[in-house]
């Protein structure tokens with residue numbers, strides 16, 4: 257921890273350890289950070305990803321309240337769930353009261369009761385995520401590893417903790433593959449067998465939860481590897497029979513990454529995944545994943561624009577013609593088509609729209625036109641539109657050009 261946690265985080269962890277001792281509570285670091293510490297993941301030190309998960313044997317909210325009082329943190333407590341979030345400037349800390357989970361039926365959210373650290377580790381997805389580091393003053397830094405997570409890390413294996421794991425919570429199918437591909441691990445033999453056996457249990461998971469897991473996949477460095485592997489295992493087609501994880505997807509995902517900022521990527525990836533879909537196929541996926549309205553519009557627009565691309569390729573178009581053709585589509589849909597289409601005139605037009613045409617504005621505004629004697633209302637609207645068109649087509653460049661054009665247009669109108 258001393259080597260890999262950023263100084264600020266380390267000091268806070270030590271402080272929490274002291275506060276917990278005063279309250280006679282036992283607190284542990286759990287989850288991904290324990291795994292990544294044991295893997296000596298250098299990205300920990302950079303402090304770029306900092307979400308720490310802590311489990312408290314006792315009362316997590318009480319401990320969080322105490323920590324919030326003595327540090328500059330914003331506290332968000334859920335007393336009913338025994339959980340609390342402490343938000344610092346650069347990172348967040350999640351504190352949860354140790355709990356036991358049972359599943360009334362597959363895919364449902366679990367029933368939660370208070371428990372011990374051992375219970376809390378047993379409810380987790382994989383052995384490599386089911387380890388804890390004690391922050392108690394006695395035994396500070398000691399690893400708690402009841403499911404041989406460390407051995408699995410050494411053998412580079414993803415292993416579930418019990419045979420009902422995937423049927424209890426089939427999101428673990430998607431999670432298993434995400435970790436496998438991120439870490440370059442393998443699915444342990446029995447885990448792989450059970451994963452295949454339980455693929456159909458994905459049907460028990462709500463659209464929102466599947467979509468959330470896909471979003472997590474899309475935050476990975478190389479999501480195409482995860483998508484490809486999910487396809488191989490039959491999990492992708494279980495979500496929608498029309499989804500593919502082939503070389504085309506890999507190439508376009510890679511292209512999207514080279515062009516766009518990380519925050520824009522998840523929506524782009526979603527739209528690339530449906531690029532070969534028909535309208536009915538899209539409708540099915542939208543319903544299955546309960547896709548929000550904005551993304552759903554972008555998906556439909558992606559397809560609508562795709563069918564227009566041949567038209568953009570037939571004859572040379574003026575910039576204003578390109579602008580009027582494309583302005584009705586979501587920019588995301590235009591971006592997707594620019595990435596997905598082959599090099600062509602159409603592709604160049606899409607790029608031109610995205611990088612230039614959509615930002616073109618006239619220099620004159622309504623107030624200035626009034627001063628030139630043009631009255632507000634339909635006449636001014638028309639003048640503004642014609643000025644904009646002239647500017648798009650490079651017929652006017654300066655403000656003086658625009659004034660001249662406006663005055664010459666006005667009497668005609």
Ligand code: CTP
Nearest residue numbers: 287288289309379380381382385386425427428
């Ligand atoms: N967890 C689980 N089952 C889930 C989700 C989460 O058991 N369906 C547990 C795992 O122990 C996991 C921890 O909760 O390590 C925290 O979950 P999350 O924040 O999603 O993942 P991290 O392990 O922190 O991994 P990363 O952010 O690196 O993907």
